[in-house]
Amino acid sequence: MTLLFGRRARLRWLHLIIGGALLMPYFLAALVIVGWFHPGTDLFSSLSHQFTAFAYALPMAAVTALFAPARQLSVAAARALCGIPGDRPLADGPARTRQARARTAGWYTLHLALGGIISGSTLMMPPLAVTIMVLPFSEAMRDSPTFGLPETMDRPWILALVPFAGLAILVAMAGCAALAGALLAGRAPALLGPTPEDRLAAAERRAADLAVRNRLARELHDSVGHALSAVTLQAGAARRVLDSDPEFVREALTAIEETTRRTVGELDSVLGLLRSGEEHGASAATGPALDALDGLLERCGVPVSCAVQGDPGTVPAAVSREAYRIVQEGLSNALRHGGHGAPVELRIAVHGEELEIAMDNPLPERPPVVRPGRGLRGIAERAVLLGGRTEAGPHDEDGVWRLSARLPLRTPGQENR
Template sequence: MRHLVPTITLAIRPLTSAHTYRRWVHLVIGGALLTPYAMAGLVLAGLLTQRGSTLAQPGPAAWLLGPALTLTAVAATARIPGVAAAQHQLARALLRGPLTDLPDTPPAPGPRATLWACLHGLIGMAVCLATMTVLTEAALLAIAPLAVDPYTVSQGPLTILGHDTLTRAQRLLGPLLGLTLLLALIATIALTGHLMAALAPRLLGPSPARLLADAQARARTLAERNRLARELHDSLGHALSVVTLQAATAARLIDTDPDFARRALTHIADQARTATADLDHALGILREDTPAPTAPPPDLTHLPHLADTTRHTGTDLRLDTTGDPTTVPALLSRETYRIAQQAITNALTHAPGRPLALTLAITPGHLHLTAANPLPPRRPLGRRRTGGRGITGMRERAHLLGGTLTAAPAPADHPTHWTLDLTLTWKDTETP
């Protein structure tokens, strides 16, 4: 008995589901749309095959040519701009199913939309005929016990009870047979609608090429958003860190060393202007109606200025550069500058007041950046080792450039310094 209940529930679910009756409407609409095409095709086939004779009884040739003309007209209609989009929206609204899980992108007029229009019309016509036939027969069978002329009642299209005079048992059996027919019709409609809903994504959904293009577009958008997030995090984070330290130093020395305080305030204004320019650059990329920024972002040639700005916070920063920064490709130069900027920001944030050594070595086709600062006293190493968005962003930059970046306490056995190492390589275009 326990195994019977789920089976019964599964059997009656299509009868109570709203999907069944929405899909029924969708199929009936398909049959209704096909009806004028079928009538016109049959008339035209009769004219072509019977040469003006009576069309009351089309010949075999007309019955063969009529469906061909009908489907040809349906296929031509499906090619009209906007028809495929209407089919798509109608299927999404009434069939539901897997089609609603796909992007709401109507298909372009083509073979898939044409095939769907033909199937929708043919299957819909069959459903319309089955609906009219079964509903009529079910109604006749339902009133069999009350009918005055049982012979007339039994002349439904299926003539289940035959043509003879109905017995009392047949009269009482009529409503049960009518209900059985009705339930069989609903179950058939539910199965047909389910199959159409499963087929809809293949014929009305985006093509594989369109899905791939949409996925690539989303990936590009996500990559651009992540890049802008890294830009804002690194540039604004550095500016705010420097401003915070300089403002604190100026407040502390404004009475004892007003000249230093004034210089600190001047550098705060410079950092605010730089941060505003970086923000405008990022917002200009985000907004499509804003002209593209013309000022180039900073690169490795701006590294000395970055070091000078950091020194004005009171940080002992030593910058050692070997090689020519102008030989580094533009993209690598800009990204390396941002990594160096974020390394300085991390040092100012997590080890304020500690000296910082920044070393940049450039050789043909190779770049190596190192940032090292003593670890602050009594700071839990575990928290620093995990890193935050800054280290994550630096690693993402290095990965996108095909380089490697490590950031961890060193040496590993008795750490005394926090060290960051970046290595980038590229194909040197200079001829030997």
């Protein structure tokens, strides 16, 4: 009985009745058309004319379903009432392509056709079934020329079975509604499901969201991660000489204060981008660039020798910001793996249409295993987005760990922000 009268069956029945209600304007318009060809005929008493109007109404409904918003309305109703399994998703948004509109028109026509039939049965069958079930208990109704039974059926054992006939009519009506609802639910993923164009658009949206998340992750890792590495090493060095060199401790605390203050500002801008949900927001436009490189080298916590060739001021703003982050992450790696006090050689060259960055720091006694972590992966992503490339790894012949990056100054389709 759950299949016939359960919650899902009742909702699907309601969905079919809504389809019947939606069919009525088309049906009445079709009756008018039929009346033009059969003047003087009582259309509401002619069953053949009503079936003809029903057949005319369905193509009219299909035409109106070709408009783009029809799919959104149909999908909303199907999700709420049809009980479609979650592993068979329906499409979101209006129908944009010819294929999507044709599928929607097919669904809408099927919905209204089945809905019209089930709605008509729902209106007619319950009164008929109740009348049949009451016949054995009303002699006046049995003798009535309208409701009366033939004399051959006016027998006690037949009258005892008549109520079950009325009950069977109700059960059959519920079964037809359940079958029609199940048919609609089964066809919904095929007719209202995403088309290849919808799947491509959804994939592009997911890729755009993932790109924004990766951008935020890189900004947080490079700015906050570098600051934490520098602060940790400076605090550790200050603790070791706390009693013997108070002046160094004072300088270390000052550097920690400046580093944390600057990092809090960068963190605020990145979180502002996260809250606004913009792909290219304020943090991308106001982040540090190569003109702030001197301050970075002064507070990084390791001695750095920097050689610059060319004019970094000619580097486009977008490239300059990414270059700053690459240098920042390279210094963080030098702090983690080379230790405090290990000298770093930084070379920046602007020549032709390319910016070249090379950073060397001595290898520790136990060279690190080359595993592309978040930092190196972030550096590679920054370079790839600009059309460049990076390399990182030990150079045993020179005894150094080398990070190098080549970034084109002009990237096709890139805006000079």
